[in-house]
Amino acid sequence: MKIYNKNYNELTKDELYNILRLRNQIFIVEQKCYYEDIDNLDKDSIHIFKKENDNIISYLRIFKEDGNYHMGRVLVKEENRKNGLSRKLLKYAIEYIFNELKEEKIIIEAQDYLKEFYKSMGFVEKSEVYLLDNIPHLIMELNK
Known part of the structure; x- marks a missing residue:
């Protein structure tokens, strides 16, 4: 399976549709978060x-906000979970940010239940847990 990285204008209509549909299925329907x-x-x-x-079976997006690169909307399609896809995708994205974008720091707003997973990828906690759309989150950061 190939990993793709595309900006908005490079996405096909079908890719964009599938990304938005998958995000809707996971973050809105599955997590009951409107x-x-x-x-x-x-x-x-x-x-x-x-x-x-x-x-599309796994996805995340990278964006710049307040001078820092962020990763968000990290997901794996339900039937493809537990196969290490999220770890592989995050590793790819981290290397892309550090090596291609020449950034020194990555910030994420992680759901609290995934804190240990992100720690295993090198992220450290930078905030207390807070509610975002009624789901416990925290700020985590990874430095090069």
Whole structure:
């Protein structure tokens, strides 16, 4: 499976549709969290994803905000979880940010239940837990 990285204008209509559909399925329906997913960040983001038979099975986006690069909307399609895909995708994105974008720091707003996973990838806690759309989150950071 190949990992793709594309800016908004490089995405095909089908890729964009599949990304938005998958984000909706996971973050809104599965997690029962009603929020506005289409937040005007996608047009300025780098979209990193894996496909299997033309279906996107894992995804995240990279965007710059307040002078720092952030990763968000990290997901793996339900039937593809527990296969190490999120770890592989994050590793790819981290290397891309540090090596291609020449950034020294990455910030994420992690869901609290994934804190240990992100720690295993080298991220450190930078905030107390807080509610974001009624889901416990915390700021985490990774330095090069």
